Amino acid sequence: MNGCTDTKDANITERGKLRAYWELLRPPLAPMDIALPGAAALLAFYATAGGLPPAFPFVIATLGAYFAITSSYVYNDCCDVDIDSVGMPDRPLPSSQVRKESALAYSGLLFAIAAVVALYLNPESLLALIAATLIMIAYSKAAKRTTPFSWTLVGLAYGIVPVGVWLALAPAGLLKAGPGLHEGAIILGAMICITDWGFTNCDASRDVEGDRREGIPTFPVTFGIPKTAKLVAAAWVAGVALSLALGAVTGLGPLYFAAALVAGVWMVAQTIDFIRNPTAKRGEGIFYQGANYRAVLFAALIIDVLLRAMVAGYPGIFG
Numbered sequence: 001m002n003g004c005t006d007t008k009d010a011n012i013t014e015r016g017k018l019r020a021y022w023e024l025l026r027p028p029l030a031p032m033d034i035a036l037p038g039a040a041a042l043l044a045f046y047a048t049a050g051g052l053p054p055a056f057p058f059v060i061a062t063l064g065a066y067f068a069i070t071s072s073y074v075y076n077d078c079c080d081v082d083i084d085s086v087g088m089p090d091r092p093l094p095s096s097q098v099r100k101e102s103a104l105a106y107s108g109l110l111f112a113i114a115a116v117v118a119l120y121l122n123p124e125s126l127l128a129l130i131a132a133t134l135i136m137i138a139y140s141k142a143a144k145r146t147t148p149f150s151w152t153l154v155g156l157a158y159g160i161v162p163v164g165v166w167l168a169l170a171p172a173g174l175l176k177a178g179p180g181l182h183e184g185a186i187i188l189g190a191m192i193c194i195t196d197w198g199f200t201n202c203d204a205s206r207d208v209e210g211d212r213r214e215g216i217p218t219f220p221v222t223f224g225i226p227k228t229a230k231l232v233a234a235a236w237v238a239g240v241a242l243s244l245a246l247g248a249v250t251g252l253g254p255l256y257f258a259a260a261l262v263a264g265v266w267m268v269a270q271t272i273d274f275i276r277n278p279t280a281k282r283g284e285g286i287f288y289q290g291a292n293y294r295a296v297l298f299a300a301l302i303i304d305v306l307l308r309a310m311v312a313g314y315p316g317i318f319g
Contacts, residue, residue, distance in 0.1 A: 020097035021106060024077060025070040028288060031295035037065030039298035040162040040188060042305050044169040047250040048179045052309045053169050057121055061168040064117030065161060068129055071110035072136045072157070078103050079140040087210030121168040123175040128164030132157040145215075148222035151200040159193025184250040187242055195239035198232040198271070199290055205229075205283025226278040232286060233271035240264035243297060252301065253308050259300030267293040 026033075041061045045053035052058075077084065077093050078100055085094035092098040098106075111133060118126040135157040143150035166185040171178025204211065204218040205225050211218050220228040243260045246252070270289050274282050 016097065020092040023092050024074045024098065024103060024106065026073050029291050030066075032291040032298075033066050033069045034062065035295045035298035035302070036162060036192070037069075037165045038062040039301045040065075040165040041169050042302055043184065043188070043250055043252075044166040044182070046305050046309070047182055047184045048170040052306070057169060060117050061121055061125075061165055064114045064121075064168075065165045067110040067117075068114035068132070068164075069158075069161060071107045071114065072133070072140075074103055074107035074110065075136065076140045078107065079144075083207065083210045083214050083216060085210075086213050087207045118164065118168065122171045122178075124171055124178075125164045125168040127175075128160050128167060132160040132164065135160070144218070146217070148217045148219045151197050151204070151219060154200045155193040155196040158196040159189040159191075162192055163189040182250075184246060187246045187249060191239050191242035191246060194235050194242065195290065195294070198235035198239070199287060201228050201232050201235075202274075202283045202287035202290065206280050206287060208280050220283075224278075225280065225283065226275075228283070229271070229274040229278040232283075233268070233275055236267055236271045236290070240268060253304050255307065256301050256304040259297060259304075263293050263296050263300075 038058075041053060041058050045051065045058075077091065081093045081100060084091045089095060093100060093103055114129055115126060118129045135153050139150055139153040139157065143153050163181075163185050166182070166188065167178075170182065170185075172181040173179070201219050205220045205228055208218070208220045208225065210216075211221050219231065240260070243264060244257070247256050247260060267290065270286055274286050
């Protein structure tokens, strides 16, 4: 009986560890973190080659970017154990479900997979990955604890991600022959960069008590949540405008524009409500609503491109 009980307990423990490692990847954000690179990869080929990309590079570019994004999540958690132990003590690291050394190795493994994929597809994409990673390291290790404007680095790093994915499918011609960097890549990168300023400050708003206790000078701690809410709203208004510009320069169709308008109006309305109710709880709500907005927008982009490609009979993923 004891042997059976010990085996059962061991299985439960292993499942708990696997769940903890999965939690480090922030599963509520997974739809956004997969839809974004998938949309960037699909749109890059569609806008520059007038068709659909081959399945293999499309799939590994999407997964490689997902691993790159989640690698930064895990690394950031490793740097924020002291802060999260106050505001989010149930997270895998502050609750000791995962050791910090193991989490750092996990982050390194995710980055290594992303780097191999980027190098295989296009060295230009690897350079983008390295640049984004170095910026996030600077943010997590130093900037977050020294300046209330560290969120600018987060936006810059995540803005580079879709550009790196774009380069994987449509090289700029610097290190690998390609059509040049399309203006759609620049607009997409700017859209992610600016809206990530909103994301980061919403995240900081929900963690404001922990940050204040640990002496972390985030924007909400330094200037207050009411001013932060106005900054968040401005970032999302700019992001929605850029989403429409993206559709215009890449030739997207009515399905995308309808989703961009409806979802954009809804998202801006949420940020206005945040201005009216500048609380940590509302900031947390905006954080997840922003992730859902992106997931919907990029899912609509993917469907729009696939439908238009099928109607036109383009070869590629389904060819």
